Amino acid sequence: MATHSASATAHITENTHLLHHQHSSALRLEEDVPFYSPPRQRQRWDDLQELPHTNWVDLFWDLFYVSGAFNLAAALKDSLNGWGVLYFCACYLSIYSLWYEKLAFDARFIWADNLTHRFIEFLQIMILGTVIANIKSVPIMSDTRNEPTTFLFCLGMSLQQVTFYVQSYDIHENIHHDLPESKQQARHDMMVRAAPCFLFLVATTWAASDYCNLSGPIGVYSFPSETDQSQESYENHGPIILVFAAFFASFLSTFVYRFVYIVKLGADHKEHSVPMNLDYVLHRLGGTYQAWMLRKKVFKSTSCG
Helix, strand or coil: CHHHHHHHHHHHHHHHHHHCCCCCCCCCCCCCCCCCCCCEECCCCCCCCCCCCCCHHHHHHHHHHHHHHHHHHHHHHHCCCHHHHHHHHHHHHHHHHHHHHHHHHHHHEECCCCHHHHHHHHHHHHHHHHHHHCCCCHHHHCCCCCCCHHHHHHHHHHHHHHHHHHHHHHHHHHCCCCCHHHHHHHHHHHHHHHHHHHHHHHHHHHHHHHHCCCCCCCCCCCCCCHHHHCCCCCCCCHHHHHHHHHHHHHHHHHHHHHHHHHHHCCCCHHHHCCCCCHHHHHHHHHHHHHHHHHHHHHHHHHHHC
16 A cells, blocks of 8 residues: 555656646647647645646636626626526526636646647637627527527537546546546546536527427427517526526535535545645636736727727
8 A cells, every 4th residue: 555655656746847837738849749648636635735837728718707707797787687697697607617627627637738638628618618609698598499599508518518527537547546536536526517417418408409499200300590580589498497407416416425425424535536736726716817807908998999
């Protein structure tokens, strides 16, 4: 046991020296980027924390949330009623969960630069952009028969959960064998995401069936025409209610795992979880604030102009 612990500690110490200033796109220009490299754990419990450098992807990721806050404020201003508050809470909690999931993952694990994880990061940014762009007012998002907004929002949330699942599975299968807490953390993350992922998929299917008019025989569908859109209005709040419930399903799953399984059964949390690098978390929080202030200055200068 001591041998395995020393081996794992040496493995992470090596990671610290090699990857302390590296997150992605950090290889020298003359080096070939490998197709794949296994993930690595940043640190173990009781290790000395060191601040890793963030890169442009982190800043770019945070800027999307500034736009998301702007869209949320505009949507709430347009619908100051009970449904407006519900849609605001559902969309806000959804994008907050995406931000936290990525922050928690990056604060625990890291990769050497490789094409596979570059592609995953690219997908995550594209999906996040789709989610943010489809935060609209209640009359638009509730009209799932004539507007694709809610369908695209729910689809983006579902696909983002899939990318998180892929990352956790990668950790579980390919991380260093002397780091059992990483495998336990990955198993926990996959379990906690099961319920919200299911609700997002149901919401996506519901909104898609409305928009594609899937009321006839299986396989027979038609997209709404311009004449259909100009007829009567249509409201369906069901998909957003499921999105709202997905956040609490994730919270409940986390509570059951951490407080029932670990606390009640007496399991050692250091053997079932990976610590987050708090310096990295604080650095990212500061980056998010800076991104918000930058967006605020740009908006003021544009308005004045």
